[in-house]
Amino acid sequence: MGEAAARHDDGRQPEADAPGTDMAAFLGLEATADPALWRLPVTEDICGGRGALYGGCGLAAVVETAERASGRPLTWAACQFVEGATTPDVIEVHFEVLTAGRRVTQGRVTGRVGGRVVLAALVALGTREFPARGQWGPVPPSLPPPHACTTRRMNEQRRGGLRLRIDERAASGDPDGVVRASDGRSFLWASLPDGVPASASALAVLGDAVSTGVAATFEDDLRARSIDNSIRVVRPQACEAVLLDVQVDGAADGLAHGTVRVWTPDGQLLAVTSQSGLVGPR
């Protein structure tokens, strides 16, 4: 480990005054009198296009709500998108504890507009000091750094307000910024306005890249609807930008599934996100 000295026995803690973008402010997530209930106004700033909530922002709101309500850092979340939330909906995001032990809290987070469920999520939070640590499996190839990569090129009408707030660079692709995949694998650099904080919710926003990978893999302008966004957090770390290592795993019967390994520029694995989506002709 070589870094245990300054760490609390419970392992990592949610970051309070950490460097990088303040994620609750970034999302526009608002506290209420009930610490387990937060409000997420769906503004253009968190939409991915056509006034629809960006999936990664939905997952991030789940993460922030669960971390702030429980006081523990998130380690796993799966968020299902049930009904599209669109501007100007206001989502009531509610955290419910299913079990809370000495180290770990498990719960559900539900997002409702009026009484209608738009997000349904499962979450686990809490870590502990234990020396078994490491990262394994495919590492990214040598790639040019973010500043040497072209800004990702997207169809403008699908860009949405969120896309204007995150810096995305095509690390595998054409010189004009179109992301390309080889054997279903594609790479992007992504960052937030004030850098990437050591926060699971930041990784949730940036790690929502499976649909990008699907488009790069099929080289076709497919319509995709996310079923879920899921995240497994290894250890968040503040950094200038993250490398999204996107692997589309398989597609059949109108669905595509993919996995994203989220890396620091110096090759630390921060998280693994994954997603299933419905694909169809646009």
Next chain:
Amino acid sequence: MGEAAARHDDGRQPEADAPGTDMAAFLGLEATADPALWRLPVTEDICGGRGALYGGCGLAAVVETAERASGRPLTWAACQFVEGATTPDVIEVHFEVLTAGRRVTQGRVTGRVGGRVVLAALVALGTREFPARGQWGPVPPSLPPPHACTTRRMNEQRRGGLRLRIDERAASGDPDGVVRASDGRSFLWASLPDGVPASASALAVLGDAVSTGVAATFEDDLRARSIDNSIRVVRPQACEAVLLDVQVDGAADGLAHGTVRVWTPDGQLLAVTSQSGLVGPR
């Protein structure tokens, strides 16, 4: 695609009289008067050791309940294990529709013992005819077939009743059947008594292999407690055995995360399962 001829417009259907093990019977899942409510008596037959429900059997019960209640094939499920269910608990497994469209049903499945939640799951079901199809990413190396591999060797006291009913062979490991990993990746063949049916629930049972991969990676007798079992279904297929291609992705702060690609013997990707677990000294 080259196989569309005999298929219904909705894509694959849940299998009724398919070859291979009947999964509801295998699990001992019992119908009730309410089609959305099933009963799962926790018997030694579905336990992984020390009288505790095997995670893959919990996920499989969720899958079977959702498929039977909705009449649609499962494509994604994430199942959180909240409290340990042990013999002789009887779990009431309840499917709740959150939204049901022309093609896709999304819902929640909750397992309770008495009033206590022991399983909390999210599910999506339903497919459609669409030509975009494929599989991408790392393929398994050339490995000996199941019959040429040694039966997996486990510590007997942790074997449990379920382990006696599934045939597991170490495809990467020592000649005595101990599974070994290289760069966090290990391989097992796994099968059910009457072969593997074309069923998501069979893949849920067999695909619960991350803890095996963690033990193989750390080469240590660690205690592991599953937080969740999740599955993304590409397309189930009946086969003699499945190859479990287990990749431990990362571990830190008392948690380990891993991914399993589930393959047919001839290299078709059936599903991707994943899991997070708490690890600690035994």
